[in-house]
Amino acid sequence: MSTKPVIGLIGGSGLYDIEGLENKVWRKVSTPWGEPSDEVLLGTLKGVDCVFLPRHGRGHYVSPSGLNYRANIHALKSLGVTDILSLSAVGSLKEELAPGHFVIVDQFIDRSVARQSSFFDTGCVAHISMADPVCQRMGDKVAEAAQDVAIPFTRGGTYLMMEGPQFSTKAESHLYRSWGCSVIGMTNLPEAKLAREAEMCYATIAMVTDYDCWHPEHEHVTVDAVIKTLHANIANARKLIEAVIPRLGQPRSVCQLGCEHALDHALMTAPSKRDPALLEKLQTIAGRVL
Numbered sequence: 001m002s003t004k005p006v007i008g009l010i011g012g013s014g015l016y017d018i019e020g021l022e023n024k025v026w027r028k029v030s031t032p033w034g035e036p037s038d039e040v041l042l043g044t045l046k047g048v049d050c051v052f053l054p055r056h057g058r059g060h061y062v063s064p065s066g067l068n069y070r071a072n073i074h075a076l077k078s079l080g081v082t083d084i085l086s087l088s089a090v091g092s093l094k095e096e097l098a099p100g101h102f103v104i105v106d107q108f109i110d111r112s113v114a115r116q117s118s119f120f121d122t123g124c125v126a127h128i129s130m131a132d133p134v135c136q137r138m139g140d141k142v143a144e145a146a147q148d149v150a151i152p153f154t155r156g157g158t159y160l161m162m163e164g165p166q167f168s169t170k171a172e173s174h175l176y177r178s179w180g181c182s183v184i185g186m187t188n189l190p191e192a193k194l195a196r197e198a199e200m201c202y203a204t205i206a207m208v209t210d211y212d213c214w215h216p217e218h219e220h221v222t223v224d225a226v227i228k229t230l231h232a233n234i235a236n237a238r239k240l241i242e243a244v245i246p247r248l249g250q251p252r253s254v255c256q257l258g259c260e261h262a263l264d265h266a267l268m269t270a271p272s273k274r275d276p277a278l279l280e281k282l283q284t285i286a287g288r289v290l
């Protein structure tokens with residue numbers, strides 16, 4: 001059976017609107033997990049239904065640790081989103097990933113300490129696989145599109161997920177380099193986990209803005225430095241979005257990588273031990289298997 005995908009776009013630092021969307025309308029969405037970062041922007045791009053959410057809200061007022069990741073992902077799921085594309089500013093942990101370079105991330109390491117990154121809890125316990133945390137099918141489409149619009153990119157790389165909001169110390173930055181990480185940011189892993197629990201495909205486009213603080217020949221990262229590179233990155237992100245949406249929006253069968261069946265063997269709690277109040281909250285996310 002083939003379905004028509006609905007594309008969710010989560011815009012990070014510097015990306016608060018999608019100008020090219022047609023029939024745009026901002027809509028408030030409520031969720032059982034609280035309020036999302038902002039209203040969502042509904043519209044179509046080249047005939048493909050899209051839902052855009054500015055991760056930090058318009059005006060960038062929600063901090064990485066203060067983000068309600070569950071509400072954000074629930075809001076997209078409740079609007080029928082099947083594929084989420086995240087666009088994020090990141091620091092580079094490798095010489096060859098210079099500011100302006102895009103990385104189609106394929107792994108994460110979690111150094112965050114204070115994120116609510118599961119819909120499940122006592123009363124309905126579930127364990128999903130995060131071995132392959134992003135959707136490679138989406139990654140393929142992003143890579144094709146990036147090639148088409150001539151954006152310098154690398155396929156694959158590990159995103160070090162830090163807590164923040166302060167940037168890293170030099171010792172931390174060198175440690176993450178010694179672990180082989182490619183880029184560093186403060187937001188994407190909770191989204192990848194929650195999207196997987198919600199059985200949605202998810203991919204990250206990490207847009208390098210700086211060399212963090214490890215590089216002897218570059219200034220240590222500051223917001224000022226990030227913003228300087230951000231403008232060029234956002235212009236490229238807009239080109240990439242226009243090129244990738246028609247590819248992602250093609251009718252397709254269920255994702256062969258299993259993203260859309262992640263809950264098939266995940267639930268542990270016996271039906272008689274499940275908490276009715278939690279089950280109610282989980283209907284939109286996990287109703288398929290409850």
Ligand SMILES: CSC[C@H]1O[C@H](OP(=O)(O)O)[C@H](O)[C@@H]1O
Nearest residue numbers: 012013064088089185186187226
């Ligand atoms: C403005 S620099 C730090 C900030 O930028 C990144 O945000 P996002 O992932 O939403 O683009 C990073 O994760 C930090 O939140």
Ligand SMILES: Nc1ncnc2[nH]cnc12
Nearest residue numbers: 089090091184185212221
């Ligand atoms: N160096 C860095 N560390 C964490 N998040 C970032 N976002 C952009 N640059 C960053």
